[in-house]
Amino acid sequence: EAQVTQNPRYLITVTGKKLTVTCSQNMNHEYMSWYRQDPGLGLRQIYYSMNVEVTDKGDVPEGYKVSRKEKRNFPLILESPSPNQTSLYFCASRYGVMNTEAFFGQGTRLTVV
Amino acid sequence: SQELEQSPQSLIVQEGKNLTINCTSSKTLYGLYWYKQKYGEGLIFLMMLQKGGEEKSHEKITAKLDEKKQQSSLHITASQPSHAGIYLCGADSRGNQFYFGTGTSLTVIP
Numbered sequence: 001e002a003q004v005t006q007n008p009r010y011l012i013t014v015t016g017k018k019l020t021v022t023c024s025q026n027m028n029h030e031y032m033s034w035y036r037q038d039p040g041l042g043l044r045q046i047y048y049s050m051n052v053e054v055t056d057k058g059d060v061p062e063g064y065k066v067s068r069k070e071k072r073n074f075p076l077i078l079e080s081p082s083p084n085q086t087s088l089y090f091c092a093s094r095y096g097v098m099n100t101e102a103f104f105g106q107g108t109r110l111t112v113v
Numbered sequence: 114s115q116e117l118e119q120s121p122q123s124l125i126v127q128e129g130k131n132l133t134i135n136c137t138s139s140k141t142l143y144g145l146y147w148y149k150q151k152y153g154e155g156l157i158f159l160m161m162l163q164k165g166g167e168e169k170s171h172e173k174i175t176a177k178l179d180e181k182k183q184q185s186s187l188h189i190t191a192s193q194p195s196h197a198g199i200y201l202c203g204a205d206s207r208g209n210q211f212y213f214g215t216g217t218s219l220t221v222i223p
Binding site for chain 2: 033035040041042043044045048050056058059088090092094097098099101102103104105106107109
């Protein structure tokens with residue numbers, strides 16, 4: 001089954017404790033991205049990657065890191081999480097940059113206390 | 114950056130009623146997508162529109178693209194409780210990014 005898998009689904013952590021949210025897709029998609037969703041602000045793109053070893057900043061990259069060492073994986077790293085990073089995070093993948101459907105993971109609800 | 118404005122922000126309708134959600138872009142549209150999200154869950158792809166005047170339907174949901182107005186509309190006929198959720202429009206941009214509108218929350222009262 002074609003899917004994007006994020007882990008964990010729920011995470012509560014403390015300020016400053018490094019964490020990684022994993023994302024994996026099994027569709028051989030080249031384009032992957034991370035979004036955060038906040039009430040009243042909608043979905044905002046954090047980082048995206050057009051292929052292995054190619055990553056670019058989205059609209060809200062501060063406080064986040066990503067890596068794309070393999071085509072199928074695109075982890076999101078928070079080196080020193082802060083409470084303003086409490087949000088619902090989504091990973092997505094697409095076959096290409098444009099004119100293709102994006103597939104989304106089920107989301108990771110992160111709370112930073 | 115691309116901006117997608119959706120209206121209305123929220124909608125409460127009686128079951129069986131028709132409704133329309135609009136999505137207007139501040140820039141040229143290269144591809145317009147509609148997604149549905151159940152509260153707190155992942156996004157489900159509904160439709161993709163690429164050409165001006167294009168219209169697509171899926172079950173009781175129809176979407177149209179007006180390229181000149183840089184606008185798309187999503188119309189639901191005879192709404193049902195299963196239609197409830199958040200509807201999001203998304204668009205490709207020239208800068209390789211994919212943007213979303215702020216969403217429309219739909220409640221259908223049985």
